[in-house]
Amino acid sequence: MPVIEARGVGHAYGDRTVLRDLDVTLGEQRVGVVGANGSGKSTFARMLNGLVLPTRGRVTVDGLDTRTHGRDVRRRVGFCFTDPDAQIVMPTVAEDVAFGLRRRGLGKAEVAERVAAALAAYGLAGHADHPAHLLSGGQKQLLALASVLVTEPAVLVMDEPTTLLDLRNATMISEVVAGLPQQVLLVTHHLDLLDGFDRVLVFDDGRVVCDDLPDAAVGYYRKLMS
Amino acid sequence: MSRLGLYVPGDSLVHRAPAGLKLLVMVAAGVGSVFLRAPWQVAVALAVVLLAYVVAGLPPRTVVRQVRPLLWVGLVTAVFHVVVNGWQRAVVVVGVLAVLVLLAALVTLTTRATELVDAVVSACRPLRVLRVDPDRVGLMIALGIRCVPVVVGLAEDVRDAQRARGLAASPRAFAVPLIVRSLRHADALGEALAARGLDD
16 A cells, blocks of 8 residues: 655645644555544645645655655545536546546557546446536546546545535445545545545544544544534 | 537547548638628528538537527627618628538537547647647637536526525626636636646
């Protein structure tokens, strides 16, 4: 498994401090992140692929600093957002999956092959030429996921991927994620998705206030919120 | 889907024609349309474009959908020209408008965005001298096509929210939230592009 390290990480948007004194090493295959809105978990997730650079401290993935090796880090760390509509950049399904493979020096045939395999793997094979906006919410999130995974990242960071989905689609996404060989860091409000995870971090007011196995961490979080 | 003039999969001659050629024909038609003077010439042009729709295997319904948004603009333009320049001129102007819109729609209906983008990217290569990044231009076009349904969706959400709160249809109460949402969407899209390694 890749190793993600945050050392002395702090972050502020102007005067508003959103993360402070963060020191964690993540080497488990399944890591969950929970916390109230505004607790800093989305900012933390965005630091793992260099979308947000910490104002203090440093974040490394397999020893690569996100500040100096952003490009290499992003090749290793795929990111899945809450709103798939913002993440789908091409008009049709297959084109969006192919987008991530541009500028990788792959031949047309190889790109087509990989795209077809990704679409088949995530149940979108029949939708290759469909306009992305006609997919259901769950299918859009599957497409977003397929588009990220086709680039074969070693780590997948997901920021509340099921928040906009109904129960059936949320369950479907979580089943897909459960089967992935990648290291996954999942930020979520759906606490039952964390069953079987190796480790869960609880964020509160910009700090990690609990770092434990899912049962203990989720219990802590429930108490904190009540 | 066809309401927005987006790609409809197919295997016709029109579908298989190179995207660059289709774009070239479109540009040529745009330039050429300036020289149309008589109603019969416009009728011929219209017939040619409609024939191309038939070859592409697109139903008449699709044709109607492409020109329907032109209805009001066309009507106003027609009335103006009938009054000022006579009916022949009105037929020519409105006819040319319809022909060009139909032709442009035919291109997007029968060409994958990727192919359009690739054609534009190769056409923009010489602009490198002027420090224009062809890939950036191509991406802009793809995002433009993709954003049409997204912004339509945002507009529908805003309208629903207005209705839910019982607000009367006021242009400002519609435009402001739509612009705010569009900008927010643009931010999120930028973030997603960065995450997918666009600038790396």
